[in-house]
Amino acid sequence: MKKVFKFTETRSWYFELDVDEGAQVEEALSALVGTEGFNYYLTDRAEDEYKSEWDELSSGEKRTCCDHATEYFRKVADRELEGEARDLVLKSLRDSE
Structure with a gap:
């Protein structure tokens, strides 16, 4: 199920x-905090609409928040995390395949 998380x-x-x-x-x-991939996502891909309160966003802006974050974060975890942290992320976020 898709759900918005703050x-x-x-x-x-x-x-x-x-x-x-x-x-x-x-x-x-x-x-994921502190991994190169997560930091890249926040600094290079996130824009001002992410910093806004959700209720203040227009429907057009809300759609930009779903730019494949699930798949991206799974790849970051697979590439940059190990052990329990990696398993936690992979189990928590659905595989899109």
């Missing part, structure tokens, strides 16, 4: 992710 570290970011019921999404996103 993730806050130094500011709030919104991601539409494809997850299973009961997935540990907040923990999975926390495991």
Whole structure:
């Protein structure tokens, strides 16, 4: 099921992710923090609409939040994480294939 998650570290970011019921999404996103891929996603791909409050966004802006974050974050986890952190992310985010 696709669902929008708010993730806050130094500011709030919104991601539409494809997850299973009961997935540990907040923990999975926390495991990704600090990886090169996650930082790239936030700095190079995220725009001002991610920093806005969700209710303030137009429907056109909301659609930009779902630019394949699930698949991208799974690839980052597979490439940059090991052990329990990697497993947590891969189990929490659905495989699109």
